[in-house]
Amino acid sequence: xxxxxxxxxxxxxxxxxxxxxxxxxxxxxxxxxxxxxxxxxxxxxxxxxxxxxxxxxxxxxxxxxxxxxxxxxxxxxxxxxxxxxxxxxxxxxxxxxxxxxxxxxxxxxxxxxxxxxxxxxxxxxxxxxxxxxxxxxxxxxxxxxxxxxxxxxxxxxxxxxxxxxxxxxxxxxxxxxxxxxxxx
Amino acid sequence: xxxxxxxxxxxxxxxxxxxxxxxxxxxxxxxxxxxxxxxxxxxxxxxxxxxxxxxxxxxxxxxxxxxxxxxxxxxxxxxxxxxxxxxxxxxxxxxxxxxxxxxxxxxxxxxxxxxxxxxxxxxxxxxxxxxxxxxxxxxxxxxxxxxxxxxxxxxxxxxxxxxxxxxxxxxxxxxxxxxxxxxx
Numbered sequence: 001x002x003x004x005x006x007x008x009x010x011x012x013x014x015x016x017x018x019x020x021x022x023x024x025x026x027x028x029x030x031x032x033x034x035x036x037x038x039x040x041x042x043x044x045x046x047x048x049x050x051x052x053x054x055x056x057x058x059x060x061x062x063x064x065x066x067x068x069x070x071x072x073x074x075x076x077x078x079x080x081x082x083x084x085x086x087x088x089x090x091x092x093x094x095x096x097x098x099x100x101x102x103x104x105x106x107x108x109x110x111x112x113x114x115x116x117x118x119x120x121x122x123x124x125x126x127x128x129x130x131x132x133x134x135x136x137x138x139x140x141x142x143x144x145x146x147x148x149x150x151x152x153x154x155x156x157x158x159x160x161x162x163x164x165x166x167x168x169x170x171x172x173x174x175x176x177x178x179x180x181x182x183x184x
Numbered sequence: 185x186x187x188x189x190x191x192x193x194x195x196x197x198x199x200x201x202x203x204x205x206x207x208x209x210x211x212x213x214x215x216x217x218x219x220x221x222x223x224x225x226x227x228x229x230x231x232x233x234x235x236x237x238x239x240x241x242x243x244x245x246x247x248x249x250x251x252x253x254x255x256x257x258x259x260x261x262x263x264x265x266x267x268x269x270x271x272x273x274x275x276x277x278x279x280x281x282x283x284x285x286x287x288x289x290x291x292x293x294x295x296x297x298x299x300x301x302x303x304x305x306x307x308x309x310x311x312x313x314x315x316x317x318x319x320x321x322x323x324x325x326x327x328x329x330x331x332x333x334x335x336x337x338x339x340x341x342x343x344x345x346x347x348x349x350x351x352x353x354x355x356x357x358x359x360x361x362x363x364x365x366x367x368x
Contacts, residue, residue, distance in 0.1 A: 011214075014218070029198070141351075141353075142350045152339040152362065153358065159333065159336070166325045167319065169325075
């Protein structure tokens with residue numbers, strides 16, 4: 001049986017359970033500069049990022065867990081729609097999005113816990129539409145790091161709004177040199 | 185009089201006041217993998233990062249504000265000691281550090297508010313030991329972006345612990361491609 005190095009279900013869900021409260025503490029009540037500010041055309045604001053996290057909770061992470069548990073590689077995952085949030089109503093407030101993200105995440109983690117996964121389940125395989133064969137532990141680790149990649153992006157987008165305001169200190173501020181790293 | 189584009193004292197302090205709770209929500213109670221994990225020798229763990237933020241509260245940000253308000257460019261700031269946290273006792277818990285960071289930040293923001301700064305104060309000048317002349321608004325914007333640069337770093341350090349666990353998904357996860365960007 002394959003080993004699952006460095007992955008622990010408890011450690012992954014410890015991070016996943018904390019992300020909604022962390023984003024809430026960071027963002028709720030901030031002005032439009034911070035919430036709606038972007039890095040240019042076709043880039044995401046913190047508002048867009050929270051919308052993207054909601055879309056993932058609704059249509060990607062747990063549905064993919066279920067596909068692996070129910071059928072393994074017999075049918076591929078549905079592709080992740082990275083732009084689902086752009087079709088949501090624009091008149092919702094950030095507070096409403098944060099509430100919804102927290103609610104969906106709690107429900108998804110409750111469902112995950114109810115599966116009572118064992119170590120042997122973590123090596124179950126699924127079929128990603130472009131990456132090919134992946135394992136359940138890789139899916140759960142990716143859910144976790146996906147949260148972190150968007151905390152990383154969000155701090156960069158916020159810092160960008162003050163890129164001029166910091167004056168000569170910009171050379172010491174690594175976040176202002178981060179160009180984003182995701183492949184499409 | 186010089187203008188202060190894009191900087192607002194209210195918007196800066198809105199972020200500064202939220203950082204302790206955001207880090208608390210993100211980190212408190214996590215295991216050593218997330219709290220003490222680093223990216224290699226001579227790099228910082230989340231524990232080290234919170235220690236560094238505490239050092240800034242104690243010896244850098246408000247002391248520099250006071251130097252500008254009291255004497256302007258007549259004496260340079262003391263250099264920022266980026267390694268002060270490495271001389272702190274190692275047996276403190278992350279919870280103790282988070283408590284201290286929150287307490288110091290609240291006290292510093294109360295002191296800042298008590299100065300009742302006006303727009304005209306924001307263009308006051310100070311002398312940075314290596315950057316030369318800077319303004320009070322640049323100092324306050326840098327305090328803000330410094331928080332964000334360490335949220336950015338912290339999410340990257342945490343993600344690094346799962347760089348293998350995500351398997352082939354690593355190509356989609358920008359945070360795993362961030363090499364850090366700070367100059368020494």
